[in-house]
Amino acid sequence: MVCALGAAVCFGTATVLQAMATRTVDTGRGGEAALFLRAVRQWRYLAGLALDGLGFLFQVAALRSVPIYAVGAALASSLAVTAVVAARLLRVRLTGTEWGAVGVVCAGLAMLGVASGTEGDRGGPAALEYAMLATAVAVLLLGLSGGRLPERGRALLLGLGAGFGFGVVEVAVRLIDSLAPSDLLANPAAYALLLGGGAAFLSLTSALQRGSVTTATAGMVIGETVGPALVGVVWLGDRTREGLAWLAVLGFLVAVAGALALARFGEVTKEVTQEGLEEAPEPADLGNVPSSADPRP
Template structure:
């Protein structure tokens, strides 16, 4: 659980740096799959620093996924928005309302409930069907991202967020399925395609459009689906008699994170410049 929380801290801090870097880059085409935008963002040191934190967070996430149910790790990752909110309140001088400070506390409460109720990871073998299904879902994320660029702003942001969340969810499940590096393993390619697609889509969402809506979609996409897969196909369970507490903790943590969704949004250029000077 400490690794899961550590990954949330890394991802939450990375979001602030990546948001600053993405907004400082030249505007993209508006397509969800805009590789050129990602390349321009990589020229910003803050975006690169965010990727470094993401790398550390991913290592901690892998450790957590090898010992905890996916639903517990997924809720912890969603809680990274609480970390982002606290960091943004200091680094970007963003005011948190009383409701948002309450949401931060609610997220912490939900995670504490999950920590108490979570059992160990399941060890059921889902077979090749799930692995190939993950790979299909990963490529589906790319297709949805490409199509999202033609949508109006609001549905575009929601679609990019949900698709990006599904991509990160594919990564969560794939980590559980991969025991060793096997070039014939479809789960390995699902991890690579799903993670890369999610980064492309979310970078585009950070740069343009209603990112508050996109971040809410991201939270839902990366938590609910993987949690269901973990329980139904992988055998994730709770401690004896505490299933209700795990379900309640999951719902509370995700609901609190959704309240903080606006902190997934890139700051205005003026705020980015002020943060640099500070």
């Protein structure tokens, strides 16, 4: 659980650091690719990428030790980390309700920490690996067709797709038993992990560029927590401590609800940061470049 919380801290802090880096970049010419190349020259952006990598390692360690439902809720709490760090570094003014949501997330995670048992010891049905791979392909197709989806509901659909993609990563980590190259090449879960992470990021990027940040992030939180949690309980044997199933369910719901209340911090864009930037030395203009709201591979 400590690893899961460490991953949330890494991901949430990385979002803010990358947002700060993009604020200092001249938009200039050359499109989004050129803007990204200018951003990666900033030390804050590179530090954010390093935190993304460290967070992924923490995520893998957590998924090998505690149930998926606990890890998923903890990762969703990275929005609370982003909110707190943004309030400090980006001068974003959090409302009383948002501070309350941060407290709700912490309370939910505390309940999960008390109630969570160890990870399940079942490998699931043989078809589960192929189901994860098929889901990853579906998310990829969804992300590639983002611009052709109906405008109404597009952000929510793409956000849900991104959540499912990140959920594939969570489940696939549990389905990989051996890291030997020959075993990885023969395991569909390994391909699902790589394809699911890339497809999820593509879908999330499209969602944030083409629709409401809050709607897209809310869809992502739901997609990456509920589905993987059910897979872990039904097929992988995830359980709670004896007699504390009710506390685990309550903690999960409370943590996810708190994260949804902080969904606007899923992407630290100009609209989010503008509230508190009057005192900043430079104006914020992040354009449409994502700050890797949930950059997990």
